[in-house]
Amino acid sequence: xxxxxxxxxxxxxxxxxxxxxxxxxxxxxxxxxxxxxxxxxxxxxxxxxxxxxxxxxxxxxxxxxxxxxxxxxxxxxxxxxxxxxxxxxxxxxxxxxxxxxxxxxxxxxxxxxxxxxxxxxxxxxxxxxxxxxxxxxxxxxxxxxxxxxxxxxxxxxxxxxxxxxxxxxxxxxxxxxxxxxxxxxxxxxxxxxxxxxxxxxxxxxxxxxxxxxxxxxxxxxxxxxxxxxxxxxxxxxxxxxxxxxxxxxxxxxxxxxxxxxxxxxxxxx
Numbered sequence: 001x002x003x004x005x006x007x008x009x010x011x012x013x014x015x016x017x018x019x020x021x022x023x024x025x026x027x028x029x030x031x032x033x034x035x036x037x038x039x040x041x042x043x044x045x046x047x048x049x050x051x052x053x054x055x056x057x058x059x060x061x062x063x064x065x066x067x068x069x070x071x072x073x074x075x076x077x078x079x080x081x082x083x084x085x086x087x088x089x090x091x092x093x094x095x096x097x098x099x100x101x102x103x104x105x106x107x108x109x110x111x112x113x114x115x116x117x118x119x120x121x122x123x124x125x126x127x128x129x130x131x132x133x134x135x136x137x138x139x140x141x142x143x144x145x146x147x148x149x150x151x152x153x154x155x156x157x158x159x160x161x162x163x164x165x166x167x168x169x170x171x172x173x174x175x176x177x178x179x180x181x182x183x184x185x186x187x188x189x190x191x192x193x194x195x196x197x198x199x200x201x202x203x204x205x206x207x208x209x210x211x212x213x214x215x216x217x218x219x220x221x222x223x224x225x226x227x228x229x230x231x232x233x234x235x236x237x238x239x240x241x242x243x244x245x246x247x248x249x250x251x252x253x254x255x256x257x258x259x260x261x262x263x264x265x266x267x268x269x
Contacts, residue, residue, distance in 0.1 A: 022039065025228060067102070071099060078139070104130040106124060107122075135235045138161070162189060170204045214242070
């Protein structure tokens with residue numbers, strides 16, 4: 001399956017303008033043969049860990065507009081928005097199918113507390129998976145890359161590829177590549193990170209969207225500017241890698257839980 005990461009900078013806090021500009025990118029990706037296009041974290045507003053502006057329901061204008069564009073151009077879309085929730089909104093990404101139906105919804109589990117995202121947003125509590133063209137996908141968001149447990153859970157769900165919309169800053173970009181490769185190699189899956197670019201009131205971003213294959217090898221990498229990055233996902237290759245090197249069979253999950261519980265009972269260790 002051919003996919004596309006839309007590495008692009010949007011207009012700050014202007015979801016209507018960004019929805020209009022996204023159509024050209026969606027059309028270009030569809031014409032290039034991509035079955036799915038993914039946008040950066042909160043592309044339609046710009047990522048701001050402390051902003052509660054332009055929050056909307058899943059029935060709001062951003063998701064409704066993306067559903068229409070998916071139908072019109074027969075392409076799946078992964079897009080991020082600020083979802084209305086109580087007591088605080090959630091940083092949410094949705095996957096929309098070719099027919100405009102919502103396939104999955106994921107709210108960011110690991111909020112970026114160094115940037116005070118936890119002050120304005122509530123964390124998610126669940127996984128999100130969907131299947132297209134025989135590929136089983138999972139969803140994560142930016143800071144989630146630092147938490148391997150999430151990707152291990154997706155591996156246990158049979159996921160072949162995790163899509164990670166992000167606003168990963170330029171001054172920590174070396175960790176971006178490290179974590180994408182590590183999460184891919186650890187779980188013998190594709191990990192596709194789609195990052196933003198440009199400078200906002202929050203930080204400076206340098207793109208570098210990339211995809212790693214089940215060996216952890218970078219198979220597609222973008223530059224620093226606006227770019228549509230194409231890459232291929234082969235679920236059969238992921239399954240072959242897992243069969244030929246069945247590292248997952250050697251995990252000792254029950255022991256890990258036991259050891260963790262033991263540490264909790266002996267805080268002085």
